[in-house]
Amino acid sequence: xxxxxxxxxxxxxxxxxxxxxxxxxxxxxxxxxxxxxxxTSLDTAGGTHQPSAVPVSTQSGSLPGxxxxxxLLRKIFTGNGMVTILAVLLxxxxxxxxxxxxxxxVGTTAGYLFARPSDFLTAVWSAATSSYVALFQGAVFNPHxxxxxxxFAPLMETLTIxxxxxxxxxxxxxxxxxxxxxxxAQGQIxxxxxLAAWVGFALHLPIGLHLLLVLVAGVAGGAIWGGIVGVLKAxxxxxxxxxxxxxxxxxxxxxxxxxxxxxxQRPGETTPISPILDPNAVYPLLFGSQYxxxxxxxxxxxxxxxxxxxxxxxxxxxxxRAVGANPKAALTAGINVSRATILVMTIAGxxxxxxxxxxxxxxxxxxTDGVAATYGFDAITVALLGRSSPWGTFAAGxxxxxxxxxxxxxxxxxxTPIDIVLVVQSLIVLFIAAPPLVRAIFGLNPxxxxxxxxxxxxxxxxxxGAA
Amino acid sequence: xxxxxxxxxPGQGKSxxxxxxxxxxxxxxxSAKPVTWKLPVTLSVLAVVAFxxxxxxxxxxxxxxxxxxxGDFFQLPAIExxxxxxxxxxxxxxxxxxxxxxxxxxxxxxxxxxWLPAVFTVVFVVAFLIWVVGGARTPSISLAGLIAGSVTLxxxxxxxxxxxxxCERAGVVNIAIEGQLLxxxxxxxxxxxLTHSPYAGLIAAAVAGALVSMVLALFAIKYVxxxxxxxxxxxxxxxxxxxxxxxxxxxxxxxxxxxxDRLPIIDIPVLSGIPVIGPILFKQSVxxxxxxxxxxxxxxxxxKTKWGLRxxxxxxxxxxxxxxxxxxxxxxxxxxxxxxxxAGIGGSFFTLVAIDSFTKEISGGRGFIALAAMILGRWNPIxxxxxxxxxxxxxxxxxxxxxxxxxxxxxxxxxxxxxVTVFAVAGLVGRSRPPAADGIPxxxx
Numbered sequence: 001x002x003x004x005x006x007x008x009x010x011x012x013x014x015x016x017x018x019x020x021x022x023x024x025x026x027x028x029x030x031x032x033x034x035x036x037x038x039x040t041s042l043d044t045a046g047g048t049h050q051p052s053a054v055p056v057s058t059q060s061g062s063l064p065g066x067x068x069x070x071x072l073l074r075k076i077f078t079g080n081g082m083v084t085i086l087a088v089l090l091x092x093x094x095x096x097x098x099x100x101x102x103x104x105x106v107g108t109t110a111g112y113l114f115a116r117p118s119d120f121l122t123a124v125w126s127a128a129t130s131s132y133v134a135l136f137q138g139a140v141f142n143p144h145x146x147x148x149x150x151x152f153a154p155l156m157e158t159l160t161i162x163x164x165x166x167x168x169x170x171x172x173x174x175x176x177x178x179x180x181x182x183x184x185a186q187g188q189i190x191x192x193x194x195l196a197a198w199v200g201f202a203l204h205l206p207i208g209l210h211l212l213l214v215l216v217a218g219v220a221g222g223a224i225w226g227g228i229v230g231v232l233k234a235x236x237x238x239x240x241x242x243x244x245x246x247x248x249x250x251x252x253x254x255x256x257x258x259x260x261x262x263x264x265q266r267p268g269e270t271t272p273i274s275p276i277l278d279p280n281a282v283y284p285l286l287f288g289s290q291y292x293x294x295x296x297x298x299x300x301x302x303x304x305x306x307x308x309x310x311x312x313x314x315x316x317x318x319x320x321r322a323v324g325a326n327p328k329a330a331l332t333a334g335i336n337v338s339r340a341t342i343l344v345m346t347i348a349g350x351x352x353x354x355x356x357x358x359x360x361x362x363x364x365x366x367x368t369d370g371v372a373a374t375y376g377f378d379a380i381t382v383a384l385l386g387r388s389s390p391w392g393t394f395a396a397g398x399x400x401x402x403x404x405x406x407x408x409x410x411x412x413x414x415x416t417p418i419d420i421v422l423v424v425q426s427l428i429v430l431f432i433a434a435p436p437l438v439r440a441i442f443g444l445n446p447x448x449x450x451x452x453x454x455x456x457x458x459x460x461x462x463x464x465g466a467a
Numbered sequence: 468x469x470x471x472x473x474x475x476x477p478g479q480g481k482s483x484x485x486x487x488x489x490x491x492x493x494x495x496x497x498s499a500k501p502v503t504w505k506l507p508v509t510l511s512v513l514a515v516v517a518f519x520x521x522x523x524x525x526x527x528x529x530x531x532x533x534x535x536x537x538g539d540f541f542q543l544p545a546i547e548x549x550x551x552x553x554x555x556x557x558x559x560x561x562x563x564x565x566x567x568x569x570x571x572x573x574x575x576x577x578x579x580x581x582w583l584p585a586v587f588t589v590v591f592v593v594a595f596l597i598w599v600v601g602g603a604r605t606p607s608i609s610l611a612g613l614i615a616g617s618v619t620l621x622x623x624x625x626x627x628x629x630x631x632x633x634c635e636r637a638g639v640v641n642i643a644i645e646g647q648l649l650x651x652x653x654x655x656x657x658x659x660x661l662t663h664s665p666y667a668g669l670i671a672a673a674v675a676g677a678l679v680s681m682v683l684a685l686f687a688i689k690y691v692x693x694x695x696x697x698x699x700x701x702x703x704x705x706x707x708x709x710x711x712x713x714x715x716x717x718x719x720x721x722x723x724x725x726x727x728d729r730l731p732i733i734d735i736p737v738l739s740g741i742p743v744i745g746p747i748l749f750k751q752s753v754x755x756x757x758x759x760x761x762x763x764x765x766x767x768x769x770x771k772t773k774w775g776l777r778x779x780x781x782x783x784x785x786x787x788x789x790x791x792x793x794x795x796x797x798x799x800x801x802x803x804x805x806x807x808x809x810a811g812i813g814g815s816f817f818t819l820v821a822i823d824s825f826t827k828e829i830s831g832g833r834g835f836i837a838l839a840a841m842i843l844g845r846w847n848p849i850x851x852x853x854x855x856x857x858x859x860x861x862x863x864x865x866x867x868x869x870x871x872x873x874x875x876x877x878x879x880x881x882x883x884x885x886x887v888t889v890f891a892v893a894g895l896v897g898r899s900r901p902p903a904a905d906g907i908p909x910x911x912x
Binding site: 058099102106181183232236238239240241243245246247249250253254256257260377380381384403416417420422423424425426427429433434436437 | 550634642686690692693695696697699701703704706707710711712714716717827832835838839842876878879881882885886888889892893901
């Protein structure tokens with residue numbers, strides 16, 4: 001039923017979206033591609049609205065008749081690649097200030113700030129940098145490691161943690177492209193984990209076949225859980241954000257129930273933990289037993305290639321993007337919007353399911369109620385940072401994997417809590433979502449065209465100032 | 468500023484009622500829509516389920532419900548009901564109600580009256596309760612305790628859902644309720660510890676919630692970022708910030724930074740002795756009383772005042788509102804800020820009433836339940852209040868069920884609110900429609 005969707009889609013659709021979509025199709029190889037993806041997802045995830053936050057000039061596939069007034073240099077500095085880098089930088093600076101603000105030495109030196117300000121500044125600098133250095137050493141390269149193997153151990157750990165982030169992030173990103181807000185990666189990972197783990201420890205099959213079945217079961221689990229949301233959205237118009245949030249909780253409580261039953265609980269255990277998966281059912285390790293990195297990472301790369309092909313080269317992907325850009329226009333063009341909605345949620349769920357398999361068959365080898373950790377929610381930020389493009393999501397997954405891996409080391413070395421990673425991650429996404437803010441902070445907003453855009457939101461600006 | 472005036476304007480009451488979007492007003496479009504089979508069929512399925520499980524397969528024992536608690540003004544005897552018989556009777560009533568809805572649809576092609584789903588829900592819950600308690604190892608619970616506990620657990624959910632109502636009625640989707648609750652809880656604990664005054668903590672909590680909301684408003688309105696993105700990210704940001712500061716500041720010196728005094732429970736003499744109702748209405752903390760006040764004030768403000776009419780106009784049709792001279796984005800900004808303050812007060816419940824310290828993730832996803840309560844309550848403060856009570860009830864029942872030992876796993880109890888919400892948004896139980904411009908930024912021109 002369209003009871004719920006009708007009022008939302010009733011808002012004036014932006015006619016500009018259609019040319020935008022077509023031009024995006026024509027120049028998919030341009031580096032700006034991810035940007036359009038992001039804008040598209042912004043427009044349609046919560047309804048239709050005009051993308052005035054991002055000046056038209058910075059979008060790819062410039063609209064017909066748009067004058068090329070900007071110089072190349074300006075393009076580089078105000079372009080979205082630059083904004084991404086500046087956003088990361090800004091978030092790191094703010095995170096560093098937060099670390100410094102709670103640092104003991106900084107607190108002491110602040111007491112005699114006016115007598116010797118250099119002490120204070122040194123303390124601030126060392127507090128922030130020592131944390132970030134520890135973060136880097138824990139995420140990429142540790143010069144104090146034993147041998148080459150030990151030095152690169154952090155990098156391997158980063159890739160291990162990035163694996164579920166990338167696949168789940170791809171699921172979220174794919175749904176974004178079709179205009180759907182998939183908050184449900186968490187639940188999809190859990191359902192995938194349940195099925196994959198059960199196949200993994202309950203069945204005893206020959207090598208190869210067993211792992212394949214674990215993989216299929218997990219992906220199917222995620223796909224079904226995502227697909228139900230798609231069906232509900234397509235058939236009843238239920239808003240996918242609410243449904244996926246609810247499905248996360250339903251999946252979590254279902255998992256907790258199962259871990260309480262004889263079917264899933266490890267014999268002789270009182271804690272909710274499943275038996276260990278069969279050796280035949282787990283991913284082989286990539287570089288021997290010294291690292292946790294497993295074949296799941298190669299599957300994550302394969303999944304990225306697959307999503308990239310699906311979105312940019314296949315008819316189905318074109319339908320997804322058309323639905324995401326403007327459902328009404330897509331319907332008029334003869335695309336079955338319901339089918340696209342159900343399919344995209346199913347595939348998105350399957351991708352998140354791959355993350356669930358990576359967890360139970362790769363990293364953990366056992367099912368607990370923390371199987372999904374916070375990967376499902378992190379996947380949202382990963383997809384946002386990756387601007388919903390497959391390779392962007394891949395890169396963002398690596399970055400956040402590095403944050404996660406490094407934060408553990410950082411907490412051990414400097415005592416800076418892991419939570420700082422959440423702060424930095426969310427700040428990055430906030431800044432990237434609002435390029436004018438980042439440009440304003442770095443004084444890169446001189447264009448007259450942008451001034452007129454700013455004029456439109458002047459009213460909001462004044463209220464913001466009053467606050 | 469006239470747009471923020473909250474005083475009831477007598478002349479506006481009627482026009483407020485007459486707008487299509489007022490709580491009870493019937494939309495012309497709604498009656499024009501075809502009446503679907505969804506509701507009658509769903510009710511029938513539920514009634515059959517109730518008949519089979521609560522009736523035919525119902526437990527044979529008696530369920531005992533204690534009504535009075537020790538300190539009551541006068542004592543009432545405990546209610547004892549034969550579980551099997553009442554299961555049969557109640558499920559027959561459910562079948563009758565579902566049948567009536569089916570007949571209405573088949574014969575006259577009209578929607579069942581509004582009271583029908585409500586009565587159905589109440590009877591269903593009662594039948595469910597008798598079934599659960601009757602089948603328990605110790606088939607006896609205190610009804611007064613159950614209801615009082617439900618209200619207590621519902622307090623933050625009510626505040627959160629009111630925040631959602633305020634934001635979404637003005638057209639801004641507020642997924643950040645969880646962050647507002649958490650921010651409020653953290654700040655309340657911090658400020659109350661530093662000042663040794665829980666009331667200062669309460670005010671600080673409101674400010675903190677408002678600040679979180681202002682970020683949402685700034686990004687959603689000024690930078691026109693997708694509101695759901697901002698909400699989701701804000702939840703992560705607040706969770707990270709509070710977690711970071713909890714570890715670095717609060718844990719380092721818990722006596723100084725994380726030992727707030729609790730808000731006292733204010734017991735109104737005599738009235739609080741009334742069985743069942745007394746403890747709910749007249750034996751609450753300041754936050755508890757504020758909850759009742761907030762529900763009523765926000766309902767009146769939204770549906771009976773000029774301000775409310777403007778807010779709803781902004782949420783339904785911003786272009787029209789703008790044409791009439793209402794400052795759309797300013798209205799939205801202040802409404803979202805107000806909503807954050809309300810949620811912040813709700814967050815203070817965790818650290819100033821429930822327990823007397825802050826821990827990481829103390830809000831435990833109740834912001835999302837609040838979101839569900841708002842939807843189930845159809846974007847209406849009073850509806851949201853009762854939906855939140857239902858969720859508090861399920862939450863409380865879950866812990867009681869574990870104690871008295873029933874065949875139903877407690878995890879399924881915990882799952883119940885979420886399942887109900889999915890049914891609600893899917894339109895299978897009643898109908899929930901958001902404000903028309905909900906989530907759509909307004910850019911002039």
